[in-house]
Amino acid sequence: MRRKTGTSRFADKPFEDLGHIAERNVSDKLEDNERHIRTVFDKCADLVVRRLDLPGSVPCLAVYLNMLIDDTVWEEGVLKPLLNLDAEPQNADRFLEDMVIKLGSSMKPQIADNMPDIVRNIVHGSVALFIEGQKRALRFIANTKLHRQLDEPVTEAIIRGPRIGFIENIDVNMSLLRQYIRSPLLKMERMSAGSVSQTEVTIAYLETYAPQSVIDEIYKRLERLHLESIISSGYVEELISDHPNSPFPTIQATERPDTVAASLIEGKAALLVSGTPMVLVMPITFWFGFQSVEDYFMSFIFATMLRWLRFTFAFMAMALPALFVAITTFHQEMIPTSLALSLAAAREVVPFPAMIETLIMETTFEALREAGVRLPRPVGQTISIVGALVIGQAAVQAGIISAPIIIVVSMTGIASFLLPHYGMSQAISLLRFGMVFLGGMFGLYGVVAGMIALLIHLSNLQSFGVPYLWPIAPFNRLGLMDVFIRVPWQYMKKRKWHKEQQLELDKS
C-alpha cells in the first residue's frame, strides 16, 4: 500500500503565511521602517523598538522581541561594540559591509533587505538593526539560551550507556548529535514548517550512508506538509508516515541521542523538530520494536537473551489473554487435568463469561496505567494501592472476577512494558483487545485467523520504501544477524547490510 499522492487535506484550506506582511524592501527612512514594523507587530506587547545613535551620529533603530533575546549578549555583544564603532561613513554603499567586518563577532551579523525575511528573523530571536539612509538592514542572532538542563531520558531508561536525552531546544539537540558523529558527512538541513508557528525542522543524515531515495522522499513529504502549527514531532510523524492508519509505527520516535546517532550510521535519516525532545528516525522495520540501544552496549549473549525475552513477552502481551479465553471456553481438553479442575473451581462463583471478564480486566488495567501517567506525582502512589488491593484482591474475594484472569492480565501488563519502544507496545496493547474478542468468539481458530490477518497486514507495510518485515520478508541472510540474535561486534557489518537494504529499495 502506497500513500496516496496528491495534496494533503490541509491544502485547500486558505492559510496565512507571515504573508500579510506585504512583500517590500527596507526603506531608507527610519520612520517608514518603524511604522511598518509596528503595524506588523501590532498588539505584540513583547516588541521592543529602540532608537540609537551610532558613532558619527548615525541614527538607527534596533528591533527585537523581548525575552527571545539574551540580555547580556545584547548588551555586551551587540550594543557595546556598536556604540564603540569608530567607523565614519566614508562610503555609504559599503557602510554595512564595513560594519559586518568590524563587528565580526559571535553575533553573526548578516545583511538583509527583504522585510518579511527580517520579520521572520525577529520571531526566531534575532535583533534587526535599521540604519538611517540605508536600504538594507543588519540582523544579529542573540538567541536566549532559555532551555532546561540536559537530563536522563525518562521514557527510555537504560542501565548501561549514556544518560543524556534530547531536550526541547533544537540547537542543543543538533549539537548532541554532532558530538556522536564528528564528521562533515553528517548533514543537517534546516527548514521551517508550520505556516503560523514557523517551527524549525532539521533533517539529519549521513551523506553517502543514507539512501538518496529516502532523503528525497522525506523532503517530498515535508513539502506536502501544510500545517498551521507544529507543536510536537507527533504532528509530523503522523503526516509523513506511510501508513497512518496502521497501529504499528513506521517511524521511530526516540529521545536518546545515542539511538539516533546509531541509526544515522545505519543509514537512516532523523527528523529533529524544534520544541520537542522526541526525534523521529526513519525508515524502520518491525524488528526495531524489539531492539534496544542497550543491546549493543552489553554482552551479545545477554543481548540475544533479552531479545528473545522481548519476542516471547510481546507475543504474550498480544495473545495470552486471547489464548486463555479461547482454550478455557472452547478447548478444555487442552488444559492439563489438574489445572482444568483448578480453573473450573475458580470459575464456580464468577458471574460473567471468561471473555467479558478478560475484557473488563484488560480495560481496567489500561485505565490504571493511563491514570498512573496522568495523576500528579504525590497522588500517583494511591493508584497502585487502589489497583492492587481493590481490583486485584477485593474483586476476587467478592467473586466478581476469577483469580486466574487477574494473573493473566497482570502477566500481560508486565509483558507490554518489556518492549523498549512505546509505539510498538501501544500497538500490541491495542491489538490485544481484538484478539480477546476473536478468541472468545471463535476459539483458537479465531486467534489463529487474527494472527494471520496481522501477518498479512505487517507484510503489506512499508516504511519509506523499506518493507516492514525486512530482513525476514523479503528474506536477507545478512540482515538476520541483528534480528533474532545480536551478533558480536566483530561480525556486525551494518554498512554492508545496509547496502542490501538499499538494493531492496532500488527494486521497489
Next chain:
Amino acid sequence: MKRSQSFIRWFFLLIPCLALSGCWDRRELDEIAIVMGSGVDLTDDGQIELSLQIALPMGIQGNMQMAGKKKPVMLVSSKGTVSQDQIGQIQQQLSRRIFFGHRAVFIIGENFARHGVDQTLDTMLRFPDSRYNCFILTSKGATAKEVLSSPYPLEVIPSIGMKNMQVGKYTFAERIDKFLDSFAAKGFMPATGAIRLIKNGQESSFVIDGEAVYRENKLVGYLSGTHSKAFKLMRDQGSGMKIPVRIEPAGKLSTGMITADLLTTRREVRTFVSQGPPKIEVEFRAKGRIIANDTTLDLSKPANLSRAEQMLSNELQKMISGLIEQTQKEFQSDVLGFGDILHIQHPYAWKKLQTEWLDTYPEVPVKVLASVILERIGRTQKPGHLPK
C-alpha cells in the same frame, strides 16, 4: 460513497461469521461436567449400566474455602439397552454438559467383558470429545461401578489415582487406541490391566495387579503372579521389574535368594513356516542389576555372578514358557501378538494362516530362550550380614 459501500459489505460479511460459527459452541469451564472416569457393566437382568465419575471442582482441596466440606467426585449411572442413549439419560440428571475430554480411565466390568464388548464399546469410544489416550481397564471380581465408587485415599480423585498407576511402570497399561487396534487385528488379541478392590484395614481401595486377556471380543481370563510379570516382559513393559530367584538352598542365615532389577529388556520373535503349523522362537534378553543378595555368595567373583545370571535366565525362561502355555492352552488367545509378527515376517504364508489363526495358535510350538546379563552387583560385594 464507495468507501461506505465496502464498509457495509464487510459488515454483512461479518454478521454471518458471528451467527454461523463459534460463539454457540462456547462452554465455560463451570458449564461442563468433567468426566474423570467411566465404566460400563452388564447387570443381572441383561441391561447395560453406564457409570460416570464426575469431578466436583469445588470439593478439591486448596481451591476454595468450601473444600473439604464437599466431596471431590460424584458418581452417576444409568441403565438401558443402548449405551449412547444412556449418556443422554445421565445428561438429564446433570445441570452441566458431560465433557469427556479429561477422562482418565475407562473401566469394563467383568460381566460385560465376558459377554463381549465390541458393539457397545464402539458407541462409547466414538463420542466426539473422547480421547484415545485414556487408559482402558477391566475390573476383576467387581463391577465397574463398584470400582469407580471406591474411594482412594492417596489422590483426591480416584480416577486420577488409577491413571497415575497406569502411567507408572508397575502395572500393565493399555490405552484405548492400542486396545481398538488389537480388536481389529487378527494376529493380536486385546489385553488390558485388571483392577480389583481390596481392603486395607477399614479402608477399601483398589489395586491393578493383573491383566485381563480377551479372545476376540470376549474376556477369557486373568493373568496374575509370575505370568502377569512375564506378560509385561513380553509386551515390553518390563523394565524396572524385580525378579527374585533362588540360587542356593536356604541356609541358617540366608534364604538363598537374589533379586535382580531389570534395566533393559529386549524381545525377539522369529517365526518359521514350513509344512504343518508355523514354529515360533522367542529370544528374550535382559540387562539387569542385583538389588538384593540374601545368599552366602560373593557376587564379585565371576563364577558366582555367571551362576546368578544362569539361574536368572532359567527363571525368565520358565516364566515366559509358562505364560505362553497358559495363553495357548487355557485362553487360546494370541495375546502376545505372535500372529502379527508372523504377518510381518511371512506375509504370504499369513494370508492363508490368518483365517484359522485363532485355532492354529494353541497348536503352534514355541521355543523360548532367555539370557540375562547382570551389569552391576550393587554396593556390597558380600551380603552385609555375613562375617567379613
